[in-house]
Amino acid sequence: MALAQFIQDAWQQQAKWLVVLRPLSLLYRGVSLLNQNLYRSGIKTAYTAPVPVMVIGNITVGGSGKTPLLIHLVKYLQSLDVRVGVISRGYGGKGPFPAYVSIDANVDVVGDEPTLIVQSTGVPMAVGPNRQKSIELLLAQHELDLIISDDGLQHLALNRQLEWIVLDNNRGLGNEKILPEGYLREPKSRLEHATVIEHAAQPSSELNMHLAVAxxxxxxxxxxxxxxxxxxxxxxxxxxxxxxxxxxxxxxxxxxxxxxxxxxxxxxxxxxxxxxxxxxxxxxxxxxxxxxxxxxxxxxxxxxxxxxPVDAVLSSACYVTLHQQLKQLGLNLPERP
Structure with missing residues (x-):
């Protein structure tokens, strides 16, 4: 069994031996806090795009359902004539970056999730580790009202106006420990500073989604x-x-x-x-x-x-919140079709 799979199984089972990884978790958290302070103090500068940016991400390692949510939101915004574009890190893609993701793009170059997103929506999309260059590549070819970042919640080099965090109730927060002792990229307190979309068949929050199978x-x-x-x-x-x-x-x-x-x-x-x-x-x-x-x-x-195939099904409250948030950014969406 590969080491990565072994650790993932341990996370899922909340194995007690994970405590031996706590020093590495403290180091990971320390580096993250240092990076945050560097941006906060201005020693490092973040890029602000000329159009609003919305990040859809999670605070856990592994799937949470954010890609189906992003695809659904893109289709919904397109139905309201919002000119939306998407950026992504392009995990699994080999570049060169930044790369524009066309409908017939090579999946080995741009990655699997970007390929799926564009094939599902036809949305303008660019990928690469440097989000600024990806945005500039998009804006050089398209006039956009909104850019959605697929993941990148922890990418502090990019300023954003909206953050939606998908929290999968099937996995929860595990032992609530930071990597690698647990599978959290950030402490659960991070959820207090973003819009949290609960991914659950029987949700407890008004802002929720589930996946419907086609x-x-x-x-x-x-x-x-x-x-x-x-x-x-x-x-x-x-x-x-x-x-x-x-x-x-x-x-x-x-x-x-x-x-x-x-x-x-x-x-x-x-x-x-x-x-x-x-x-x-x-x-x-x-x-x-x-x-x-x-x-x-x-x-x-x-x-x-x-x-x-699966489709994200959102609660009514998600659409209400989206309309309100985009209105605050100067995007007045028409009523839901």
Whole structure:
């Protein structure tokens, strides 16, 4: 088992031995506080974009549901004729950066999540570790009213006017410890300074979301097939929190599956998809954007690969809050269509 997976399992189980990592957590927190003070004192300067910036992120390591939320918000804003653009670090992408993410962009260059976002929305998007350069690249090609940053909550080099933090109740805050003793990037007090969107099927907050599952589809449909949830599947996933995907499968009636987990943003090889029998594979849309180019390299690969799409469903209070916040920034949105 890889070290990263071993530690993630320990976080999930809140293993007591994690206390031995506390010195590293104190060091991590100390470096973070020093960096904050450098920006606060003006020794380091943050970039302020000429248009408002909204960050959608989390304070935990691993998936929280922020990408489906971002895709939903982009589509919603587009429906109201808001000229929105998106930036991202482009994790998993190899650059060169900054890179503009076109509808046919190379996933190896720009990363899997940016590819999924643009293929789902057609939004103008740029990626790279330097968010200022990504914004400048976007603004050189588009007139925008709002820029949404996919993640980057801890990226203090970029000033922002809005912050939405997604808090997944399936994971919670674990042992509430900072990396690497726990899976928090920042202490839970950080939630007091942002708009928190609770990701839960049975939420306790008015500001909440959940993921609705749409009908699975074949990644490379050579023929018309009907999805049969009673089949045996290989669940192939390379995401931050694979347990959520497994629960999604169970909610669909898929109970017979073998788990094959890979690191987040995994670079798939065809051997990752080869098994001794012909049982179908089932995976996420984020993984699918990496698997499809791979299948084009191996046209003789015949195994069925089913993709499970999910859509973020937001509470009414989320839209009310969004309209109010954007109005304060000078963006008067029309009523919901």
């Amino acid at each position: 009908a699975p589809y074949l990644l490379h449909p050579a023929q018309e097939l009907i999805f049969d949830p009673t089949q045996n599947f290989y669940a192939v996933v390379g995401i931050g929190f694979p347990e959520r995907f497994y629960k999604t499968l169970e909610s669909m009636g898929v109970t017979q599956f073998q788990c094959h987990e890979f690191p987040d943003h995994h670079d798939y090889e065809i051997t990752d998809l080869q098994f001794e029998d012909s049982q179908p594979i089932i995976t996420t849309e984020k993984d699918a954007v990496k698997l499809l180019p791979l299948l084009k390299q191996y046209p003789d690969f015949q195994r069925e690969i089913w993709v499970v």
